[in-house]
Amino acid sequence: MHNVFAYDEIDQICVGPTRAEERRTRLAAAARILFCERGFHATGMAQIAEASGVKVGQIYRDFASKDDIIAAIVEADVTEFLDEAALRAAVAAGDRMGVRNWIVRFVVQDRIAGRDQLMPEIIAEAVRNERIAAIMAELDARIRYTMQAALTVFAPEPGRADDVAVVADLILTLVIGQCSRMASAVDRDVTALQARILRLVDEEIRALAGCG
Template identity: 30%
Template sequence: MTHKSKRHADPALVEARRTQVLDAAADCFRRKGYHGAGMAEIARTAGMSAGHIYNYFESKEAIIESIIEQDMQEMFSIFQEFEEQPGDILTILLGSLHKGVQRHMDTGACVIDLDMMAEAARNNKVATLLHEADTQARDRMRQLLISDRSLLKSHSEQELDSRINVIFSMMAGLFLRKMLYPELTEETVLIALRPAMKTLLMPFEVHDEVL
């Protein structure tokens, strides 16, 4: 992904201003949705003039692109932590499951994700960006599952893809459940999600023996 902005003498200031705009945009998208939040509204929330904001982002679509890139960088950081932790992949992923549940039940953060998904249905560029992010997330997950520390390292590509897609679907669906059932808690979800995830991260033929 690339960004077009005017040249500035101080790269640190540019980055600070871009972050300021992205934070303001995220706040506006949460409150008003993608289409309800115009560049003027984002500029006001960021404490900038409407003209000033274009020094850092040429359009609202460019802001969405940067938000998706931020999410990707956060995802890469999480996978990097998984890869650097000692021990088997099953233990590492199950030990971090509560963090994933927290993130996917955060209605403030996820409402932006949902809005971007809706935008992707009518905006090919946003759809392409989200598809790229999903592809990279699945690739990183696949690398974990075929590593020497994984019980699934010898499984076929088709089976790994099936398991990864089911895992991602379960996690992504938590936001919708939280929206429809606000009383839902992380602890309640983990009662069923932890054994379900354990099943998906183990060879089916040895699952009963291990459990």
């Protein structure tokens, strides 16, 4: 399982992306647009090659299948969305306000073209595609673990683990529902909805912290 608190023993040297990484990013970006416009099944490697400017043979050296492209897109989105480094720093410092701010960013999401339209397509594909289903299960486990790690700051006692897990699931359910609503009603203003969700989340956090 992905561990938000795992620290490498070897110092990491910050370097720019390699040509291969840049090419994979370009391929994933082109595929994202096509998946949104045409759907997963109607998009072939030839279309991705044309849109990205990368030859089909090279695509298969970078990604064995369209499923692997989906995996790369999801990994990039989740890594950016979770901002695990910020959460790790707040948890390590015992900074409840910092953790709460991280949860606010998790709940109050901006509309992002491409991500909002693509996620329902991926979820639908997971119903009939075992590989995509496995990707989504891993994604769910990673996000759930990260949310539980955040909430544990408010209820660190071992005996509160079940309470933390339930609140984490509640938050994820509310946010997933919000994302679905944003995808299906693209012109609807969700500001009031997000404020109501955040109010519910704050009530649960206060209860965990013994302030309810």
